[in-house]
Amino acid sequence: MPTEDQIRAALATVKYPGFSRDILSFGLVQAIRTNDSDVQVDIAIATRDPNIPRQVHEQATAALSAIPGIGEIKLNFDIKEPANSPSPQNPAALTTTIPGVKHVIAIASGKGGVGKSTVSANLALALRATGARVGLCDCDLYGPSIAHMFGTDERPYATDDNQIIPIQKHGLQLMSMGFLLEDDAPVIVRGPMATRYIQQFLRQCAWDNLDYLILDLPPGTGDIQLTIVQTVALTGAVIVTTPQEIALIDARKAVAMFGKVNVPILGLIENMSHFVCPNDGHIYHIFGKGGGEREAKRIGAPLLGQIPLEMQVREAGDTGAPIALLDPSENLASEAFRRAAVQLIALATQKA
Template sequence: MNEKRVLEVLSKVHDPGLNQDIVSLGFVKDLQIDGKDVSFNLEVSTPLNCHSEALYKQCDTLLGQNGFKLKKLRFQPNTRVVTYVGKDPIPRVKNTLAIASGKGGVGKSTITVNLALALAKEGARVGVVDCDIYGPSIPLLIGLHERVIANEKQELVPHKRFGVQWLSMGFFVPRGQAIAWRGPMLHKMVQQFLYQTEWHDLDYLLIDMPPGTGDVQLSLTEQPPLSAALIVTTPQDVALIDARKGLEMFGKVQVPILGIVENMSWFKCGKCEKKHSIFGDQGARKMAKETGVPVLEELPLSSEIPSIMGSGEPLVFRDPSSPLAEPYFSLADKVARGISARSTKPIMQLDPNAMEV
């Protein structure tokens, strides 16, 4: 009788990623009831600590309100994987997230780095591959320029820093040296970065894509099983026009788009304490209304960010509790939820070269 009542109470608790109750999902394991004391294991669809903490509070509160006491709760993170039909999975990688912009200079790499660190600080195993072959900026942002090595299997061994695994073209060439490669060489390098690298059991591999819709972008949308994509833009019309092209590119190859991140969205004046839209007002929101793709975050313009990011110690690492870092943890929460929610149904990947009849 007590077991039935406890399960009724726990059925009011919803998994943060799948948004279904933990009982009907079968996530409540090894339930033990000793009088009013309740102990059980709980499967969670995301690896983020903030989600586990929220679940603990819900379980503890609801059980307490119904005359029980939560004695022991052990979490079993089981990161959901977005699967594709007809795509080769990347070894030791559960999910891949493309972070793209149609235009350069919108802060995409800064967002990629800080999002990766926010996910890692919340308990996820994260890697970043910098696929901006012609203009890699990740090494500068994380203060790391040493060349990567290969293991005995001739796999690239990514650098590890700030609890994240990193790989970039900037680890192979001297700083400032130009890369003059054509399509086939770019395609081969992207293949090696993704499939011939010793990634260590990642929950999320973030792919920092180059701006535009050229050879590298097409290789990245056609080759790996992309779980989802984020589109980064700024409020200016020229950036929004190019961001739309990115939306269309992912749409054509049926990659789910989690949402839009608008960078440099507003500036808070130190004297009047009001928010000002320097580069335009609500551009991303208008695009979201027209396309149906939600705006996940509107990040501020701040004079502090360039100096922090140029120091080699990213914002989320240096000062994770600061107001400037807070939106990245919010974004990490939404990304983990969004990927988990898309994991329940395999995606049939169409051949982009197939002819319509």
């Protein structure tokens, strides 16, 4: 006769569709009952997607069938509408707020090299320029760049109650693995430890009365991204892409990830949108034209901004004074970030 430990071990191999975590660790398994060799399992899922219960049923049945001596398998599903508040039955809502923070906004991309950290840094500064209190957390442990972009090697310190005090620069509260490492020191940690570091950055930092906390996510849809969207109550996400199709393909993967966990897409920012020749003002669409606008329409989200490709943007990031610090009347990129920030505030307020 199969034991409950055997049943739990089998169910622990069943991944929730689209996630790296299993239905047992998500808390979806509500009860397990055995009668001789027969097994009944109660599973609660909150979803609007009928494919989710079907896939879980197929995987769970296959996993349980592999247990030696098992008899009849009966899976009882309790399917509910997703709730807005945290619930152990809803992976999309297994989230809590971060102390000291009103709105948490994730900046994401499906691939690297599209300027996501540049957008994160400048968007944070543009939000700060509106009078908001803003923090920026660099969630890219393996390639942290925020410390360099803000021109500081200051080390954070901890209080007696183990709260990390964020670094202050240009009016922002900052946290990054880059503040903890030497310039040439690599981060060599496996997935579970990486997600632990991120949780410490988010929940053990003494974020001080922030209106907005910007999360600069690593590229892709891996463990760090999934941990954040599964555990942090996000106001929404902003997707960064460049105009060419190869970048848009990966941006759609990021959009799909947020869709699976019911995190709203606040908008899309097209970085390196075009180049304005300083000699004659002619506009060159080096990476293609209109890709961001078409994609924004396709996903039903606003195009928050089209950031021009400027040498000054790169220089500003390299020298620790991001371009958004400039008066928007003096620089096109700074103006584009300021406009995006104003739109973002309105959208975040609507989602609150």
